Amino acid sequence: MTATLEAPVRDAATEAPRRPRRAWPFTTAPVRVAAPIAVFVLVIAAWAAASHLLVPEASRFLLPSPEAVIAQGLLDPVARTEILTALWNTVQVALCGLVIAIVLGTVFAVVMSQARWAEFSLYPYAVVLQTVPILAVVPLFGFWFGYEFGSRVIVCVMVSLFPVITNTLFGLKSVAPAEHDLFTLHGANRLQRLLKLQLPAALPAMISGFKISGGQAVIGSIVADFFFRQGVPGVGRMIDVYRQRLATEELLTALLLSSLVGLCLFWAFDLLAGRVDRMHGKR
């Protein structure tokens, strides 16, 4: 019994939470920049090796080397203008769709958060947005809404809406019960509860949704363009043209640049998430 009295008393609740130790250097800023660049170099090297060593000279168009892609896709002024113009059209559609999806998805989630019956009646259709084969829907949208900007935006909204809805709804519903009690105690009405408690609390979850939606919107824009084959050409149409021409260099350039746009959107939202986290007192 006397031995136990000597033992130090530790109270987990009163001790400061432990910060992750510094010994593992892979979280510091230089590593965060250098590591993805290292991976990039490795991938390019593997690609170059595969192109030069595995593919015979005559069928090199199946997998052109990285330097050929840069030379013919990016450095060649005609191809570059063609691809960048198409990319700009695609990006405009994607951004417009993304903004509408964010507004619409947030409104949907707010409505669903206000009443159980609204959630029960609407949620299955939100899921359908995600499960419907978009390839089959795109031609239909062409019939109904034409092949121009508006119709493309609708496709983007459709593919990027679901992550906004689920994440926002999750965020709105994950407010701590005690915080709800606080607002009940002070007689808050629905609007006050929504604007001053639920939406600010949901913001980090909402931004996680936007991160996913950004990439989806770019894909939606390309898919719509690919299947419409009409209207102002974007990356989708150029991909089809390059495929027919066996112009793999241009095809890969278009593909890589579109991915880069999605990545930039992701980074932008990640930056925003960092700011919100600091505002919420997290890292």
Next chain:
Amino acid sequence: MSIDPALAFRGTSLTFANGTRALDGIDLEIRPGEFVSLVGPSGCGKSTMLRLAAGFETATAGSVEVGTRRLGYVFQESTLLPWRTVARNVELPAELAGVPKAERREAAADAIARVGLAGFEKHRPSQLSGGMRMRASIARALTMRPELFLFDEPFGALDEITRQHLNSEVGTLFSRDGFAGVFVTHSVPESVFMSTRVVVLTGRPGVVAANIPVPFDFPRDPELRYTAAFADIAAEVSAALRGAKQEAAA
């Protein structure tokens, strides 16, 4: 006994929708100028009594009478909104009530000064220690100028030194403002130090097992804890709790 009670439970029972009986026929009156601690084993319904008083739950039988609209409530956690500064958190009740900005700013600054947090108005909750967060939470309740002040195990997560500091400070607020206080706690010494009366509840569902008056004057010296008179009352509360526990086990 001419004054109306600040808070009265009259045959109050609460059975949740899932069939759990949280309270069964509680009778208890708390008068202005009284500071009553509720102690009892986990699950005896002491927090539920506060939730009934605050209107978070509704009694399924009997009644709960609250004699004032000026209600202060301090939660188990500080429940500060992490995206608001201390000042903006403290002005939240007035903001929700539609009090003009200048007026609520002033009331918030006043309450913040009263809990010794002056200079921390612009800090966010994450930049404060647990004890400071709890002070901010008390300041927020003070902006209601409460006539009935409810504390739901507010200091359970704090270290002993901070806890004793805050015990004394709530005692000072009580002796100056003269509100009726109800304090839920697991700690016997804390219940005795804080209160004019300790109410011991027996477990599941709760019934009042003992009413033990604590006759010391306010504000109370921290050293009071080490006097024989204090120990006698603490022993009495402890004995009542043991009885309550045996009853619950039987």
